[in-house]
Amino acid sequence: MAAPTWVGHPSSWAQRALERMDAMISETDDQDRPVAYDRVAGVVVAGNEDGAHHVISEIVGGLGDIGFTIPPQAWTYGNQGPGPGPDDRDTDHGHDWSASTGRAMAGNLVAVARALAANPLPAPAS
Structure with missing residues (x-):
């Protein structure tokens, strides 16, 4: 989610x-598992570091x-640092960091998706 x-x-x-995806909590698949099971998610935040961790935690918690x-x-x-400053497009500051964390994110999402495909989560205990 971005x-x-x-x-x-x-x-x-x-x-x-x-809030719209919240409806997925009550939906189940043919094995009586929540439909979001075995699906991975990550977060991309557009904007500077100021507040990004809070935005990430809010979205990750919901997902x-x-x-x-x-x-x-x-x-x-974006890792421009807290507070106002130049637009990310106007400087190279933080671009390498954002790109490297983006690559790590993509690799981790793929690795966990492959692990879940090979070993699906069981239905929750009732």
Whole structure:
């Protein structure tokens, strides 16, 4: 899921997407497992570091509640530093860091997706 940082919080669009996906909690597959089981998720935050960790934790928490598996280092964001400053497009600061965390994110998402495909999660105990 991708979202901007908006005054240190997820945007209303990101919140709305999570609220719509909340309906997935009660949906099950043919093995009586939540439909989000065996699906991985990560977060990309557009914007500077100021508030990015909070936005990531809010979105990851919601995705986890819905049933998605969140691998370690399943996020990246613009690393311009806190507070106002130049637009990310106007400087090279932090681009290497964002790219390397993005590559780590992609690798971890793929590795966990492959692991879940080989060993699916069981249905929750009733």
